[in-house]
Amino acid sequence: MRPIFVSNAKTEMVDAERAAWSMMSFGREQTEVDDRVNSFQMKTESSLDFCHLSSPEHCHISLQHHGPDARQSYGYAYEYQLNNDPVSSSQPIACGIVYPSRPVPHAKPPTHTDPSAVLNIDCRVCGDVATGFHYGVHACEGCKGFFRRTLRLKLAYDPCDLNCRIQKKNRNKCQYCRFQKCLLVGMSHDGKPLERVKLIYLHDNLKAECYVA
Amino acid sequence: MRPIFVSNAKTEMVDAERAAWSMMSFGREQTEVDDRVNSFQMKTESSLDFCHLSSPEHCHISLQHHGPDARQSYGYAYEYQLNNDPVSSSQPIACGIVYPSRPVPHAKPPTHTDPSAVLNIDCRVCGDVATGFHYGVHACEGCKGFFRRTLRLKLAYDPCDLNCRIQKKNRNKCQYCRFQKCLLVGMSHDGKPLERVKLIYLHDNLKAECYVA
DNA sequence: AAAAAAGGTCACGAGGTCAT
DNA sequence: ATGACCTCGTGACCTTTTTT
Numbered sequence: 001m002r003p004i005f006v007s008n009a010k011t012e013m014v015d016a017e018r019a020a021w022s023m024m025s026f027g028r029e030q031t032e033v034d035d036r037v038n039s040f041q042m043k044t045e046s047s048l049d050f051c052h053l054s055s056p057e058h059c060h061i062s063l064q065h066h067g068p069d070a071r072q073s074y075g076y077a078y079e080y081q082l083n084n085d086p087v088s089s090s091q092p093i094a095c096g097i098v099y100p101s102r103p104v105p106h107a108k109p110p111t112h113t114d115p116s117a118v119l120n121i122d123c124r125v126c127g128d129v130a131t132g133f134h135y136g137v138h139a140c141e142g143c144k145g146f147f148r149r150t151l152r153l154k155l156a157y158d159p160c161d162l163n164c165r166i167q168k169k170n171r172n173k174c175q176y177c178r179f180q181k182c183l184l185v186g187m188s189h190d191g192k193p194l195e196r197v198k199l200i201y202l203h204d205n206l207k208a209e210c211y212v213a
Numbered sequence: 214m215r216p217i218f219v220s221n222a223k224t225e226m227v228d229a230e231r232a233a234w235s236m237m238s239f240g241r242e243q244t245e246v247d248d249r250v251n252s253f254q255m256k257t258e259s260s261l262d263f264c265h266l267s268s269p270e271h272c273h274i275s276l277q278h279h280g281p282d283a284r285q286s287y288g289y290a291y292e293y294q295l296n297n298d299p300v301s302s303s304q305p306i307a308c309g310i311v312y313p314s315r316p317v318p319h320a321k322p323p324t325h326t327d328p329s330a331v332l333n334i335d336c337r338v339c340g341d342v343a344t345g346f347h348y349g350v351h352a353c354e355g356c357k358g359f360f361r362r363t364l365r366l367k368l369a370y371d372p373c374d375l376n377c378r379i380q381k382k383n384r385n386k387c388q389y390c391r392f393q394k395c396l397l398v399g400m401s402h403d404g405k406p407l408e409r410v411k412l413i414y415l416h417d418n419l420k421a422e423c424y425v426a
Numbered sequence: 427a428a429a430a431a432a433g434g435t436c437a438c439g440a441g442g443t444c445a446t
Numbered sequence: 447a448t449g450a451c452c453t454c455g456t457g458a459c460c461t462t463t464t465t466t
Contacts, residue, residue: 131458132431142457148433149455169403172440172456344450345439355449361441362447385448 124185125178128168135187142171147182151189337398338391341381348400355384360395364402 123130123140130138135147149155157176164170164177171178334343336353343351348360362368370389377383377390384391 134431140457141459144432145457146455152433175455347439353449354451357440358449359447365441388447 123168125181125187126166126168126171128171135182135189137185137187139187140168143178143182143187146171146175146178147187150179150182336381338394338400339379339381339384341384348395348402350399352400353381356391356395359384359388359391360400363392363395 121130121138122128123143124137125139125143128140128142131141131144132138134144139147150157155175157179160174160176162174162177163180164174166174166178166181334351335341336343336356337350338352338356341353341355344354344357345351347357352360363370368388370392373387373389375387375390376393377387379387379391379394
């Protein structure tokens with residue numbers, strides 16, 4: 001767990017009015033990294049723009065390379081903290097994923113059927129493996145389809161006040177609570193819940209997509 | 214029943230922590246095979262990674278091709294044994310299905326209503342023809358319905374300590390032992406017992422999905 | 427042109443039905 | 447009570463549209 005500092009990264013605010021970012025401290029959770037990632041760490045070890053976040057939360061970042069040898073998973077997790085107070089410390093925030101913004105040339109593009117290409121990030125609704133950023137949040141194919149069907153067919157489910165915990169193995173047990181969870185984590189048909197999402201370009205082909213969870 | 218050995222297969226552990234596989238011996242139950250399958254047998258006639266299995270059981274593997282002529286069923290059953298002890302012998306385990314990892318283009322996938330497409334797999338409870346993967350195991354319509362009713366109506370059966378052998382022709386004779394058998398082979402209301410599933414890549418487009426039941 | 431996300435498809439299995 | 451048959455929600459996989 002060697003803490004590093006990231007700064008001077010090129011950032012793109014998805015919702016500039018609301019968010020501003022503060023100093024981040026990273027804690028590496030995994031020891032194995034490849035050369036490119038090490039160099040990324042070298043280059044980014046400086047200081048980020050300050051930002052505010054309405055509801056700071058714990059944060060995980062997962063790194064992934066889709067290089068020529070993508071079959072060896074490079075995924076590993078970061079934790080970092082942002083401060084609402086630009087000067088002082090320690091309210092942890094946001095959750096996201098870091099991945100190359102575009103694949104290395106000659107690298108086989110990852111496909112759905114290629115197990116090595118799976119994002120190392122969980123579906124925010126049920127915890128299954130997320131296949132992408134769907135309706136504003138990282139979600140698995142199941143929750144993506146469920147949300148799409150619900151809106152498209154204007155489905156209404158039997159109300160439930162048990163606030164069921166939605167997990168992969170039981171996500172089909174309570175449609176009402178599953179849909180509530182979809183809304184809770186920010187799924188929206190009108191595009192990304194922009195005020196919660198922010199992109200950080202950490203390195204040439206490494207991009208962080210962070211959001212408040 | 215010509216026994217073959219499979220090894221050096223690329224494996225993907227669904228639950229790497231739990232399972233490790235041992236030497237497998239296959240016994241062909243059907244004599245008619247097409248060229249591709251013969252070549253598969255040639256190529257894979259070597260030795261598998263060793264593994265442990267918590268509860269070894271009898272095992273069936275069914276091969277299936279979804280080739281251009283998928284309407285002719287290529288399904289046939291394998292029996293094989295795995296050993297917990299990598300060196301010596303004979304505790305049979307696991308049950309699975311082998312199929313191409315991706316369908317051949319233009320091949321019509323088999324459908325439910327197509328009689329030729331019926332899985333050549335036995336119900337793990339009574340040995341009748343399985344109609345699918347129900348409650349986590351391959352089961353016939355009868356045992357599927359029986360298990361569903363038992364849970365849904367919370368039925369309790371007269372205890373029996375005879376450990377009755379459940380077969381198609383006598384499966385309705387002892388409800389208690391039938392339900393015990395359902396549980397024994399791993400039937401579960403919570404969906405597939407995923408932690409028990411393992412994929413083995415036997416050949417380019419042949420994949421085995423094995424589970425301990 | 428390429429990547430990502432939205433949207434469509436359909437085999438599959440859970441659960442219901444009802445003649446037996 | 448059983449089980450053959452049925453309906454329908456699900457989600458893996460695919461195509462289309464949008465974004466970069």
